[in-house]
Amino acid sequence: MGLFSTTNKVSVRKPVVIMQRHHLQWLLLSLAWVLALHATHLPIWVNVSVIAAAVWRYHIEITGKKLPKIYLTIPLTMLAGLGIIFTFRTLFGRDASLALLVIMLGLKLLETRTMRDYVLVILLSYFLVANAFLFSQSLLTLAFTLPPLICITATLISMSHRHSQLSWQFLLKLSGGLLLQAIPVMLILFVLFPRIPGPLWGIPEDSYSDMTGLNDSLNFGNISNLTKNSAIAFRVEFKNKIPPQNQLYWRGPVLWHQNGSQWLVSSQHIGLPKEKLVTNGDAISYSITLEPHNRTWLLMLDMPSVIPNNPELNPTLTHDYQVITSQNVHTRTRYNGISHSQYRLGNAQLSEVERNMALQLNEFENPKTKALAQSWVDQQLTPKLIVETALNQYRSHPFRYTLSPPRLGVNSMDEFLFNTRQGFCEHYATSFVYLMRAAGVPARIVTGYQGGELNPNGHYLIVRQSDAHAWAEVWLDEQGWVRIDPTAAVSPARIDENVASALNDTTELPMMARQDYKLLRSIYLRWDTVNNGWNQWVLGYNEQKQFELLSKLMGKKYSLQYLILWMMGSIAAVMLVISYFLLKTTKTLSSPNQKHYNRYLAKLKKLGLIPLATEGAQDFANRAAVALPSQAQSILEIGEIYNSLRYSQNLSSKKSSAGKSTRMKQLIKAFKPNK
Amino acid sequence: MQVNQISSTAQATIEKIITATSRIILGKQQQIRLSLACILAGGHLLIEDLPGMGKTTLAHTLAQVLGLAFKRTQFTSDLLPADILGVSVFDRNTSSFQFHPGPIFTNVLLADEINRATPKTQSALLEAMEEGQVSLEGNTHSLPAPFFVIATQNPKHHIGTFALPESQLDRFLMRIQLGYPDAKSERALLKNQGGRILAGSIHACVDAATLLQLQNQISLVHISEALLDYLQAIIAYTRLHYSNVSYAGGLSPRAGLALRQCAQAWALMQGRDFVIPEDIQAVLPSVVEHRLQIVGEQPYTNGISIGDQILNGVQIP
Numbered sequence: 004m005g006l007f008s009t010t011n012k013v014s015v016r017k018p019v020v021i022m023q024r025h026h027l028q029w030l031l032l033s034l035a036w037v038l039a040l041h042a043t044h045l046p047i048w049v050n051v052s053v054i055a056a057a058v059w060r061y062h063i064e065i066t067g068k069k070l071p072k073i074y075l076t077i078p079l080t081m082l083a084g085l086g087i088i089f090t091f092r093t094l095f096g097r098d099a100s101l102a103l104l105v106i107m108l109g110l111k112l113l114e115t116r117t118m119r120d121y122v123l124v125i126l127l128s129y130f131l132v133a134n135a136f137l138f139s140q141s142l143l144t145l146a147f148t149l150p151p152l153i154c155i156t157a158t159l160i161s162m163s164h165r166h167s168q169l170s171w172q173f174l175l176k177l178s179g180g181l182l183l184q185a186i187p188v189m190l191i192l193f194v195l196f197p198r199i200p201g202p203l204w205g206i207p208e209d210s211y212s213d214m215t216g217l218n219d220s221l222n223f224g225n226i227s228n229l230t231k232n233s234a235i236a237f238r239v240e241f242k243n244k245i246p247p248q249n250q251l252y253w254r255g256p257v258l259w260h261q262n263g264s265q266w267l268v269s270s271q272h273i274g275l276p277k278e279k280l281v282t283n284g285d286a287i288s289y290s291i292t293l294e295p296h297n298r299t300w301l302l303m304l305d306m307p308s309v310i311p312n313n314p315e316l317n318p319t320l321t322h323d324y325q326v327i328t329s330q331n332v333h334t335r336t337r338y339n340g341i342s343h344s345q346y347r348l349g350n351a352q353l354s355e356v357e358r359n360m361a362l363q364l365n366e367f368e369n370p371k372t373k374a375l376a377q378s379w380v381d382q383q384l385t386p387k388l389i390v391e392t393a394l395n396q397y398r399s400h401p402f403r404y405t406l407s408p409p410r411l412g413v414n415s416m417d418e419f420l421f422n423t424r425q426g427f428c429e430h431y432a433t434s435f436v437y438l439m440r441a442a443g444v445p446a447r448i449v450t451g452y453q454g455g456e457l458n459p460n461g462h463y464l465i466v467r468q469s470d471a472h473a474w475a476e477v478w479l480d481e482q483g484w485v486r487i488d489p490t491a492a493v494s495p496a497r498i499d500e501n502v503a504s505a506l507n508d509t510t511e512l513p514m515m516a517r518q519d520y521k522l523l524r525s526i527y528l529r530w531d532t533v534n535n536g537w538n539q540w541v542l543g544y545n546e547q548k549q550f551e552l553l554s555k556l557m558g559k560k561y562s563l564q565y566l567i568l569w570m571m572g573s574i575a576a577v578m579l580v581i582s583y584f585l586l587k588t589t590k591t592l593s594s595p596n597q598k599h600y601n602r603y604l605a606k607l608k609k610l611g612l613i614p615l616a617t618e619g620a621q622d623f624a625n626r627a628a629v630a631l632p633s634q635a636q637s638i639l640e641i642g643e644i645y646n647s648l649r650y651s652q653n654l655s656s657k658k659s660s661a662g663k664s665t666r667m668k669q670l671i672k673a674f675k676p677n678k
Numbered sequence: 679m680q681v682n683q684i685s686s687t688a689q690a691t692i693e694k695i696i697t698a699t700s701r702i703i704l705g706k707q708q709q710i711r712l713s714l715a716c717i718l719a720g721g722h723l724l725i726e727d728l729p730g731m732g733k734t735t736l737a738h739t740l741a742q743v744l745g746l747a748f749k750r751t752q753f754t755s756d757l758l759p760a761d762i763l764g765v766s767v768f769d770r771n772t773s774s775f776q777f778h779p780g781p782i783f784t785n786v787l788l789a790d791e792i793n794r795a796t797p798k799t800q801s802a803l804l805e806a807m808e809e810g811q812v813s814l815e816g817n818t819h820s821l822p823a824p825f826f827v828i829a830t831q832n833p834k835h836h837i838g839t840f841a842l843p844e845s846q847l848d849r850f851l852m853r854i855q856l857g858y859p860d861a862k863s864e865r866a867l868l869k870n871q872g873g874r875i876l877a878g879s880i881h882a883c884v885d886a887a888t889l890l891q892l893q894n895q896i897s898l899v900h901i902s903e904a905l906l907d908y909l910q911a912i913i914a915y916t917r918l919h920y921s922n923v924s925y926a927g928g929l930s931p932r933a934g935l936a937l938r939q940c941a942q943a944w945a946l947m948q949g950r951d952f953v954i955p956e957d958i959q960a961v962l963p964s965v966v967e968h969r970l971q972i973v974g975e976q977p978y979t980n981g982i983s984i985g986d987q988i989l990n991g992v993q994i995p
Contacts (some may be wrong), residue, residue, distance in 0.1 A: 616993040619955035650902045651952035 025168045029158040036151035037131045049102050060112040105209040128155050142537045153178045156259040187577040188237040195570040198546040216296030217255045221266040227427040237293040239464040249498045250344050252305040254357030255451035257323040259360045264415045277322050282308050282343035290339045304342035309336035333390030349483030369416040376441030386444045395437045397492040404494035428490040432473040435489040445478035460532040595649045620645045689949035702739045705863025719939040721851020722827040731856045733830035737788045745882030746785035752797035759802035789829040789907045793839040807849045851936050852856050855969035899942040900952040907995045915992050955994045
């Protein structure tokens with residue numbers, strides 16, 4: 004009976020801590036920052052609902068009403084979940100999960116009352132800030148995450164002072180200070196924490212949906228649209244001299260198959276033998292940092308002679324000299340390549356399969372174009388002369404290089420070559436290849452980028468989407484595949500300089516591709532240098548780079564255990580340094596007098612005489628004097644001098660205070676406590 | 679330097695006062711010193727204890743020793759404000775109202791058993807205590823300087839008492855309790871004649887001018903930044919709420935000033951021209967205990983007084 008009697012049980016119930024209004028204000032401010040960070044990643048209704056929930060919660064706080072009951076919050080939560088499913092058709096994936104998390108956080112506000120709830124909201128907010136890096140890992144994103152971080156930390160600090168309201172300046176200062184102090188440890192973890200190849204967990208596929216770049220097919224408008232995009236395609240560092248602008252053809256997908264006005268890659272997966280490459284002259288070696296484009300090809304300078312050897316990319320060379328990887332490029336990738344600008348591609352004889360592919364044309368299309376080509380064949384011109392004649396065709400007629408050509412109908416080549424005569428590189432490349440094929444000269448389209456902009460700050464080349472280009476390769480029996488750029492025939496400036504100098508009206512081009520705005524451009528180039536550094540050194544710090552760096556640092560001893568030891572050691576060192584400075588600042592507060600006095604206290608401590616924190620020096624001296632009657636006199640005098648040195652107005656005479664100080668020093672030196 | 683010299687003569691004077699007073703009030707050195715500190719700090723004193731403990735004698739003796747004009751009013755439940763402040767009476771010779779000052783027009787007003795009077799009468803004292811003046815029928819009459827009230831009161835739960843309102847309590851710089859004398863002092867007391875008879879025969883040690891001069895010196899006593907920190911920590915402590923104890927209201931700024939002045943007075947009485955933590959600790963219970971109310975039933979927790987609780991709870995910076 005006694006054993007199980009309930010009276011023996013003491014139920015300890017921790018008091019529920021209700022937070023105050025200023026805590027709520029801080030919390031809502033933090034949430035506002037988090038929401039601002041993600042607003043563009045969320046459906047509008049989620050944004051609106053979270054704001055509404057916050058306003059509702061604050062209204063409750065002001066009016067002193069009760070929080071909504073559970074029979075209201077549970078249906079609301081279900082409704083929100085349904086809304087997410089309805090909007091995204093799923094609850095998973097990056098976007099849907101984020102939206103779900105944000106709306107649940109908003110609803111959580113409606114039952115946020117105690118310290119516990121607040122902490123939950125705070126932790127979720129931190130997590131949401133980190134989520135921003137799922138969308139972008141640029142320096143700008145980093146900058147945008149800082150204000151929410153400081154604000155959330157300030158909220159956390161304000162919550163730990165439950166009874167008093169700290170000023171916002173103090174809170175922000177303290178929060179910033181705390182985050183600053185975390186930087187050394189963060190850096191150590193960044194450098195030393197073992198890197199895992201690939202992401203820690205699978206990043207959902209929809210993360211890559213918004214990437215831009217070249218396509219595996221070519222339609223009219225593809226490239227001219229791309230030209231309006233100033234996003235960076237890749238950056239190139241040359242080991243030696245940068246080749247002249249008109250040599251900078253960055254080879255991408257090679258298009259063979261014509262279908263109406265569309266041209267397709269058709270040979271990537273056909274295991275044709277590689278064409279033979281014979282190179283002359285100096286090798287050009289370079290390394291490319293490719294922005295993720297969610298495709299398989301790696302851009303290379305025409306003509307690649309040594310392909311990258313990154314094991315994680317597993318690059319292979321196709322028969323038409325595209326370098327492709329086994330997986331789509333999802334992350335910023337850096338690879339080295341070697342190319343030659345003087346080469347001969349292909350054997351003496353073009354293989355039958357390739358010849359067929361390079362001559363393929365749809366029938367019953369573009370009769371006028373075909374008739375023009377046929378007239379050249381009838382004149383029994385050599386392939387070389389046919390090429391010349393075709394190029395002359397562009398030069399002699401009033402062709403215009405423009406970003407906004409008129410729309411073309413079914414017989415697009417006829418319309419372009421004989422009527423409109425306005426087009427972009429894609430028009431020239433396709434019409435040229437069409438003419439060649441119609442005249443029996445094997446030809447194919449190569450897409451990629453042409454040119455690039457030198458960043459003088461970092462001495463590297465920036466190639467943008469606006470540098471996208473298409474050109475042709477024709478087979479000449481004596482020379483193999485020869486690069487012919489019909490755009491150059493129409494508009495040499497495009498190749499020798501850049502797209503902006505080739506166009507009369509550049510207003511449609513992105514600002515970065517234009518020649519005006521000198522100052523802005525130079526600022527932008529500097530910013531890009533910083534970004535490039537960030538990409539190379541921070542985002543590009545992968546398993547391999549870590550290995551290289553740490554092997555250099557640690558020599559042959561490099562191993563996982565050694566790494567962890569280093570990590571612990573350096574964190575401990577940082578802590579030591581920080582605590583040294585913390586202790587030093589308190590030390591500077593204490594004068595030499597205090598030091599002497601502390602020495603005296605240490606002597607007394609051996610006898611068990613320790614001053615209480617709430618005991619003044621005089622009281623302590625009285626107590627000690629009673630305990631040590633033989634030394635009572637000096638004990639009392641030390642106490643008195645100490646008090647006067649510490650609390651009296653020393654301004655009146657420095658001399659007397661110095662005298663007192665020496666007197667105390669002597670007394671303490673002579674002081675030998677014994678009972 | 680100058681401050682030092684003044685304070686050493688001040689100390690001699692003060693010691694003389696204390697010696698003279700302790701000849702009448704036996705075995706109550708500490709209470710006498712506190713009362714004197716209160717008077718030097720220019721504040722009003724409240725003496726609380728059971729009847730017959732020597733409250734009135736102490737007040738009387740202090741007034742005598744300090745050489746001040748002294749008036750005594752016994753507070754009763756039918757005492758009216760006019761009985762203290764004075765009244766205007768029509769003079770037939772001059773055909774005008776003539777103001778007859780009440781007992782308050784003196785240096786020391788002994789308000790005996792102040793909590794027996796009605797709140798109305800108690801609050802009549804308010805202006806006089808705070809401003810040193812009396813406003814009656816549109817005329818303002820200044821009180822002589824120095825002026826202070828020494829009030830005595832019986833513990834609250836005694837029959838026929840009106841508890842002093844907090845506003846009035848706050849106007850008393852200090853509240854002291856006398857307590858029973860120790861056996862030795864009581865024996866001496868029993869041996870001699872009654873203390874109050876002796877008090878009549880005592881000589882003044884100082885005069886009003888000297889007392890004013892002493893009061894002026896209080897503000898010259900240096901209080902360091904570290905000790906202001908200590909004072910602020912004490913005040914902050916009373917304003918917070920703790921799990922084991924909490925106060926109905928923290929110390930007011932006026933209480934903080936009172937604490938400072940009393941500590942300065944205490945330091946001067948020790949012959950120092952600067953305050954040390956012990957000065958604050960010595961005066962703290964008398965200065966703060968009547969201003970703080972513990973929430974809950976018992977005024978004392980575990981037998982520790984409010985003052986000691988604060989002193990134990992706040993570290994000396």
